[in-house]
Amino acid sequence: MPRVVVIGGGPAGLAAAHRLLELSPGLEVTLFERSSRLGGMIATTVEDGFVIERGPESVIREKPAALALAERVGVLDRAISTRPGGGALVACRGRLVPIPEGFSLLAPTNPKALARSGVVSRVGAIRAAVERFFGAKERDDVSVARFVREHFGSEVLERLAQPIVSGIYGGDPERIGLAATLPRFLDMEKRGSVIRALEAAGQAADASARGARYSLFVSFDEGLEVLTRAVASRVLDRAVLGRAVTSLSRSAGGFEIGFEGGATQRADAVVVAAPGPVAGRLVQPFDRTLAGHLLGIEHGSAAAVTLVYREDRIPPLERFGFVVPAIEGRPILAATYSSVKWPGRAPKGYALVRAFLGGERFEGLPYEGDETLVALARHELRELARIEVAPERALVDRFLHAMPRYAPGHLARLADVRRRLAAVPGLFLAGTALDGVGVPDAIRTGEQAASDALQFLSSR
Numbered sequence: 001m002p003r004v005v006v007i008g009g010g011p012a013g014l015a016a017a018h019r020l021l022e023l024s025p026g027l028e029v030t031l032f033e034r035s036s037r038l039g040g041m042i043a044t045t046v047e048d049g050f051v052i053e054r055g056p057e058s059v060i061r062e063k064p065a066a067l068a069l070a071e072r073v074g075v076l077d078r079a080i081s082t083r084p085g086g087g088a089l090v091a092c093r094g095r096l097v098p099i100p101e102g103f104s105l106l107a108p109t110n111p112k113a114l115a116r117s118g119v120v121s122r123v124g125a126i127r128a129a130v131e132r133f134f135g136a137k138e139r140d141d142v143s144v145a146r147f148v149r150e151h152f153g154s155e156v157l158e159r160l161a162q163p164i165v166s167g168i169y170g171g172d173p174e175r176i177g178l179a180a181t182l183p184r185f186l187d188m189e190k191r192g193s194v195i196r197a198l199e200a201a202g203q204a205a206d207a208s209a210r211g212a213r214y215s216l217f218v219s220f221d222e223g224l225e226v227l228t229r230a231v232a233s234r235v236l237d238r239a240v241l242g243r244a245v246t247s248l249s250r251s252a253g254g255f256e257i258g259f260e261g262g263a264t265q266r267a268d269a270v271v272v273a274a275p276g277p278v279a280g281r282l283v284q285p286f287d288r289t290l291a292g293h294l295l296g297i298e299h300g301s302a303a304a305v306t307l308v309y310r311e312d313r314i315p316p317l318e319r320f321g322f323v324v325p326a327i328e329g330r331p332i333l334a335a336t337y338s339s340v341k342w343p344g345r346a347p348k349g350y351a352l353v354r355a356f357l358g359g360e361r362f363e364g365l366p367y368e369g370d371e372t373l374v375a376l377a378r379h380e381l382r383e384l385a386r387i388e389v390a391p392e393r394a395l396v397d398r399f400l401h402a403m404p405r406y407a408p409g410h411l412a413r414l415a416d417v418r419r420r421l422a423a424v425p426g427l428f429l430a431g432t433a434l435d436g437v438g439v440p441d442a443i444r445t446g447e448q449a450a451s452d453a454l455q456f457l458s459s460r
C-alpha cells in the first residue's frame with residue numbers, strides 16, 4: 001500500500017489528511033505536526049462560560065470549503081451566524097464613527113452616505129463619486145492602493161480601504177496585489193465604473209443573501225476549533241504530534257522525510273501543508289527557484305489582546321468593533337467586540353473585546369512582553385472606545401510572520417510555482433502561502449493537494 005505523508009496539522013494539513021482517507025480509506029497516511037496539538041492557528045479557549053478565540057474567529061460563507069467540510073465531519077449543526085445588526089466603526093481623527101453605508105472593501109457604493117459620514121472631506125467625497133463616469137480599463141495586476149487611489153482618490157484609500165484591506169491581508173495595500181487578493185475588482189474595471197458594477201452586483205447579492213442560511217461570517221457554538229477538532233478526531237490515529245519535519249529529499253521512487261535527531265521515513269507522495277517559509281526551506285533540494293518563490297513571500301506579524309470586562313462598567317459597545325487607518329498613527333489595528341458580534345461568547349453581564357496591535361509602522365510591537373501589550377491595548381481602548389476601567393482578565397496571543405502578503409505579480413509567481421512543482425512528481429503544496437489567505441482557502445488547497453496526490457499514485 002502506498003504511503004502519503006502530510007506535513008503540518010493546521011486546517012490545510014488536516015483537510016488534506018482527512019480527504020486522503022475519505023477518498024481512499026485503506027491508504028497509509030501519516031501527518032507530522034511540529035507542535036503538541038492539531039489545528040494550527042485555529043485555537044479556542046472555552047472556560048467559565050467564555051468562548052475565546054486565540055487565532056482566526058470565523059469563516060466566510062461565500063467560500064464553501066470550510067462549511068462543506070463541517071457538514072462532512074458532522075458539526076454543521078453547531079454553526080452560528082453573527083448577531084443581527086452588525087457593521088463596524090472606523091477611527092477618524094481620534095473618534096470612532098460608522099463606516100459609511102454601502103462601503104464595500106475598497107469601494108463606496110453610496111457616495112451620498114460617504115459624503116454625510118464626515119470620514120472623508122467634501123472634496124474627497126466628490127472625487128470618489130466621479131468614478132461612476134469612468135470608462136473600461138484592462139490590466140493584469142496593480143497594487144490595491146494604486147487601484148483605490150485611481151478610482152476613488154487618496155482619502156478613500158487612507159481613511160477606509162487601507163484599514164479594511166490591511167485587516168484581512170495583513171499589510172500595506174501599496175504592497176498587496178489586487179489580482180491575487182480581490183480579482184473581482186479588476187474584472188469590474190474591465191467593464192467600466194466599479195461603483196456601477198457594485199450597484200448591480202449588490203442587488204443580486206441582496207437577493208441571494210435573503211435566502212442564505214448563515215450570515216456572511218460563520219463560526220461555531222464553541223468557536224472555530226469545533227471544526228478542526230472534529231476533523232482531527234478523524235485523523236488522530238494517523239497523526240504524530242511534536243514531530244517537526246526538517247528535510248525532504250528524493251529516495252528510490254519516492255521521498256525521504258527527515259526529522260530532528262537524524263531519523264527518517266519513506267513516502268511515495270508528500271503534501272507540504274506547513275507555512276510558506278517552512279515549505280520554502282523543505283523544497284530547496286528539489287528546485288531553488290521554487291524555494292525562492294516561497295521564501296520571497298512577505299509575512300506580517302500582529303498581537304491580539306483579549307480583554308474581559310463587566311458590562312455595567314464600560315460604555316455600551318457599538319456595532320461589531322472598529323478598524324483604525326494607519327494614517328491615525330496608532331499601534332492598534334482593529335478591535336472586535338466578540339460578545340456583541342457573536343452569541344454565547346461571554347456569560348451574561350460580561351463583555352469580551354479583542355484588540356489587534358501591530359502594523360507596518362509598529363512591526364516590533366508583537367515581540368513586546370504581555371504587560372506592555374495589555375497596557376497599550378487598554379490605552380488605545382480608553383482613547384477610542386472610552387473604556388476606562390481595568391479588565392477583569394487579559395490574554396495575549398502573538399502571530400509572528402503569520403500573515404502572507406501577496407505582492408503585485410503574485411499570480412505570475414504562483415503559475416511558476418505550479419509549473420516547477422509539476423516537475424517534482426509526488427510533491428504537493430497546500431496552505432495559504434500560495435492561493436488565498438483564509439481558513440476556507442487553506443481547506444480548499446489541502447483537499448486539492450489530497451486529490452492530486454491520489455491521482456498521482458493511481459497513475460504510477
Ligand SMILES: Cc1cc2nc3c(=O)[nH]c(=O)nc-3n(C[C@H](O)[C@H](O)[C@H](O)COP(=O)(O)OP(=O)(O)OC[C@H]3O[C@@H](n4cnc5c(N)ncnc54)[C@H](O)[C@@H]3O)c2cc1C
Nearest residue numbers: 008010011012034040041056057058244245431438439442
Ligand atoms: C491574527 C489572525 C487572525 C486570522 N483570522 C482569520 C479569520 O477570522 N478567518 C479566516 O478565514 N482566516 C483568518 N486568519 C488566517 C488563518 O489563520 C489561516 O488561513 C490558516 O490558519 C491557515 O492554515 P494552514 O493550515 O495553512 O496554516 P497554519 O494554521 O499556520 O498551520 C500550519 C501548521 O504547520 C505546523 N508546522 C510548521 N512547521 C512544521 C514542520 N516543520 N513540521 C511539521 N509541522 C509543521 C504548525 O505547527 C501548524 O500547526 C487569521 C490569521 C491571523 C494571523
